[in-house]
Amino acid sequence: MTISYIKTTFLLAALTALFLGIGYLLGGQAGLLIALAVSVGMNVFSWWNSDKMVLRMHNAEPVDERSAPELYRMIARLAQNANMPMPKIYIIHTEQPNAFATGRDPEHGVVAVTTGLLRMLSEEELAGVMAHEMAHIKNRDTLIMTVTATIAGAISMLANFAMFLGGRDRNNPLGFVGTLLLMILAPLAAMLVQMAISRTREYAADREGALIAGNPVWLARALEKIEAYARGIPNPAAEAHPETAHLFIVNPLTGQGMDNLFSTHPNTENRIAALLELAREMGVNAHTGGSGHRRHGGASPWGDVRGAGYGHDTGPDDVPPRGPWG
Numbered sequence: 002m003t004i005s006y007i008k009t010t011f012l013l014a015a016l017t018a019l020f021l022g023i024g025y026l027l028g029g030q031a032g033l034l035i036a037l038a039v040s041v042g043m044n045v046f047s048w049w050n051s052d053k054m055v056l057r058m059h060n061a062e063p064v065d066e067r068s069a070p071e072l073y074r075m076i077a078r079l080a081q082n083a084n085m086p087m088p089k090i091y092i093i094h095t096e097q098p099n100a101f102a103t104g105r106d107p108e109h110g111v112v113a114v115t116t117g118l119l120r121m122l123s124e125e126e127l128a129g130v131m132a133h134e135m136a137h138i139k140n141r142d143t144l145i146m147t148v149t150a151t152i153a154g155a156i157s158m159l160a161n162f163a164m165f166l167g168g169r170d171r172n173n174p175l176g177f178v179g180t181l182l183l184m185i186l187a188p189l190a191a192m193l194v195q196m197a198i199s200r201t202r203e204y205a206a207d208r209e210g211a212l213i214a215g216n217p218v219w220l221a222r223a224l225e226k227i228e229a230y231a232r233g234i235p236n237p238a239a240e241a242h243p244e245t246a247h248l249f250i251v252n253p254l255t256g257q258g259m260d261n262l263f264s265t266h267p268n269t270e271n272r273i274a275a276l277l278e279l280a281r282e283m284g285v286n287a288h289t290g291g292s293g294h295r296r297h298g299g300a301s302p303w304g305d306v307r308g309a310g311y312g313h314d315t316g317p318d319d320v321p322p323r324g325p326w327g
Contacts, residue, residue, distance in 0.1 A: 008201045009145060016152045016194045023159050023187055037155045048147050052103040052111050055245055059238040061091035061113050075124070076112065079132050083213045085139050088112045097236040098122070098227045101248035102134035103143060110138035117234065122223055129220030130227075133210030133250055140209060142202045146247070149198050153191040160187040199247045199265045207272055211279055218287050221276040227251045228269040 024030070047054075066073040073090060080087045088102070088110035098118040104110040112134045114127075122130065137143070160183060211217035231251050239246060239253035246254050247265035277287050 009198055009205075012194050012198045012201065013145075013149065013152075016149065016156075016191060016198075019187070019190060019194070020152050020156050020159070023156060023183065026183070039158060041151055041155075047150070048105055048144075051143070051147075052105065052109065055101075055103050055248065056091055056111065056113065058242045058245060059093050059095075059113070061093050064090050064092050072114075072119075072127075075128055076131055076135070079128065079135055079213055082215070083132070083135055083139050085135065086110065088135065088138060090114075092116060092119075093238075095236050095238065097234040097239075097253060098230050099236065099239075099249045099251060099253050100130050100134055101245075101250065102137040103248060104138060105143055105147075106141065107138050110135070112138075115236075117230070118227070121226055121230065125216070125219040126223035126226065129210065129214045129216070129223045130250060132214035133206050133220055136206040136209035136213060137202070139213075140202070140205060142206065145202060146199065149195050153188075153195045156191040157188040160184045196247075196265050200267045203250075203267050204272065204275060207276055208279060211276055216285055217276040217280040217283065218285055221273045221280070221287075224251065224269050224273055224276075231255075 064072070069090065069092075076090060077087055085107045088104065088107075089112070091111060091113040093099075093113055093115045095115045096117040097115060098121045100112065100114040100118055102110065102112050112131060114131070118130065119127070207220060211220050214220065228251055231253065232255055235255055236253040239249070240255075243254055246252055249266075251269060252264070252266045280287055
């Protein structure tokens, strides 16, 4: 966790330095302040309303202890393990297995899970995914990404105003060509740093989530399954709103699994390797760390939600696995 926070702090410092450097080169203190004020205003609005907007974009439906008793109890137990408030729970009707967290702070946390994920994962794997999302809430990653978006938005705004602010100033040290390059390269650099921060927070949430759930192998197995199916199953809402892609545990946009500068998510194989290394550090055997089977028959981890049309059982009967919900 310490290394991840050091990386995040370094990247945020680099982004801030880039912002201040652009303002200095353009020499427009007034324009700098205007751009910052507008960008902060936009992100403050997003900070207070982003959870509602994202849930609406994905047509998420709230569930509670009555409509999804076992899923609710699972998340309640994980919240107790994490020493954090119980988040609200939402279901997203899509076949793609995925999940995300939102909310401006732990007191307003929200976890959302797709019907495809509920059908695919065992209880242990589902607990690993939910613990990962709750780690995002506990680590206040929404705040970190909002601050990042604020600075990146200010940089993009300054770049758009670059010609007006400094392009016609004979004292501008950049000159016309330098200002033009600044307009192109500054937003690109800000975007790269923003994506790097997003990838760093995913690694941090993987580790924290594994500790909350109590077994890194559960999340590793879940990530392997999600990655295998998410690439081939489209998520229409995510495709329509690609700006929300960074929220999901695995990139919901089909055909984007590369771990490169332009990716919002780390390579899934790298994440799994890190989780298995953590399992070894904790003395957990990757082959016996959990059954990996789904429960069939009896109560499901999402309780009455199945009866409401959220999912259905498939496959042969298996022995019910152990899980942190008792």
